[in-house]
Amino acid sequence: MRIRSTTVLGIRHNGEIALGADGQATMDKHVAKSNVRKVRKLQDGKVVTGFAGSTADAFMLLDKFEEKLNGYGGQLRRAAIELAKEWRKDQYLRKLEAMMVVADKDELLIIAGTGDVLEPDFDVAAIGSGAMYAQAAALALKKHAPHLTARQMVEDALHIAADICIYTNHNLMIEEPS
Numbered sequence: 001m002r003i004r005s006t007t008v009l010g011i012r013h014n015g016e017i018a019l020g021a022d023g024q025a026t027m028d029k030h031v032a033k034s035n036v037r038k039v040r041k042l043q044d045g046k047v048v049t050g051f052a053g054s055t056a057d058a059f060m061l062l063d064k065f066e067e068k069l070n071g072y073g074g075q076l077r078r079a080a081i082e083l084a085k086e087w088r089k090d091q092y093l094r095k096l097e098a099m100m101v102v103a104d105k106d107e108l109l110i111i112a113g114t115g116d117v118l119e120p121d122f123d124v125a126a127i128g129s130g131a132m133y134a135q136a137a138a139l140a141l142k143k144h145a146p147h148l149t150a151r152q153m154v155e156d157a158l159h160i161a162a163d164i165c166i167y168t169n170h171n172l173m174i175e176e177p178s
Helices: 055-071 076-089 133-142 150-165
Strands: 003-005 005-011 016-020 026-029 030-035 039-042 047-053 098-104 106-112 124-128 173-175
Touching: 005 039, 005 047, 005 098, 005 106, 005 133, 005 150, 016 039, 016 047, 016 098, 016 150, 039 055, 039 173, 047 055, 047 106, 055 076, 055 098, 076 098, 076 106, 106 124, 124 133, 133 150, 150 173
Parallel strands: none
Antiparallel strands: 003 026, 005 016, 005 124, 016 173, 026 030, 039 047, 047 098, 098 106
């Protein structure tokens, strides 16, 4: 049985960044858990992360990312690049099935096991089963509701994704870097 879960969405808008995720984990055709916490704060709240994929794999990567952040003085981009390099080179890490969105007050990045560190187009980063639904909603909100805050956009876009995607629910957790 394959565990599917997650819609993680990060938005940078008007100088603010917010990152959120739903709470659903689905095993085969059944909801295994409805309140999974997929967003975490690191570095005393200065960095927020969201993960999609295998939970155990994601936690391993989260630990590795935190090590890199500590090793590079909290420099988000440098830590992300170093994690991606190690992820790509290490035989064990290469087998991990997860992705991460990471953000601080200035940057929003996607880290993938292919060795990619992506700065998303249009300041919208989305990963997971419902990523494309959330991304489409977020882009529409950025274009047609620019008065909303980044946090409001993340919340509204994730709710729209939850209305459409069977692997996404309305139990949201949203964080902002300090």
